[in-house]
Amino acid sequence: MREVAVLLRDVWKSYKFGVDVVNVLKNVNAIFMRGEVIGIHGPSGSGKTTLLKIIAGLERPDRGEVIVCGYNLNLLDEVGLSMIRNSIVSYIPQDYGLIESLTVFENIELPLLIAGVDKSSRLRRVSEVIKYIGLNGKEDLRPTRLSGGERQRVAIARALVTTPSVLLADEPTANLDWNNAIKVMELFKDIKKDFNTTIIIVTHDPRILEFVDRSLTMFEGTLKEVTPKYYK
């Protein structure tokens, strides 16, 4: 029997813009299983990024339940959510979130440094991930010296270094040409196969959905299944 990785139950989120209140997520319900690659497609402003941030524990829902790998995020304080982001869920933002002053190695090492992993283990683990992602020889470069595809790979490597159960990628191919986009999507499939990671990708590009196991569509804050619900 497959394990549930993420469970969203009646999730609502709104933002205040002056006197106006905009409902970004409306009654979102979903179950994502362990080892699935899920694509969430929708136009800009439909609530895709907000949904990812709620799963990552970067934002809290107004109401509803968010359970990630058995942890109810509503019940966790800021320290608890930090632990979840450090060890269970990894989030790759659209702009990659790399620190330009640090080298590729130091950027990838950061989550392990935060986790308090000792130096020799950090060195070993980062070297393994660099080899797996295919960034050999780029360890000492600053992100500014890398191409868009390589920067995306560094962000994926940083997300992968703690071996998370859930990987969240916000528009991972938005800044790439089609050839690099295919490479990144193939890499996600390899990660799923090798580590049984649940990968949730949000995108506005429908071509990306060819590479996922399940696709859902998001429109004006509501989430709908596009592929058959085979997990039932």
Place this chain on the structure above:
Amino acid sequence: MDFKSGGLTAIKILSRGKGIYIIITTSSLLLYYPLFVRNSRITYLLVVISVLNALVAVLADIDTHNSLFYTFRICGATPSIFTTYIITTSSVITFISLIPILICVDVFGVFTSLLMNTSVTSSLLYMSYIKVKKYS
């Protein structure tokens, strides 16, 4: 753990940023006055310049500090790691900018600068952190 992640990252960021060079250069130039000119009015001027110097040092690297806060948050840094980062950055900048005033051996000047520089640098960094936390 907190010192390793917050403190060491702060030192790496500072040593590779623009701010530390600005502050070292200005502080070195300012050393001339307390060493060769003994004038109480200049001490007050030094205090003002020292505060401005610390302010510029933080602002010169504010984009890096912002992206670091954002990345720290994504990577699961606890609030205490952010605090360590802010304290380390603020302390290093305050200490270097304080050197010309320490030479004066002016108790009032030293304490005023210490208070002002620490307040200015840590408040700026803390506001930056809150902004990143709110909008990320």
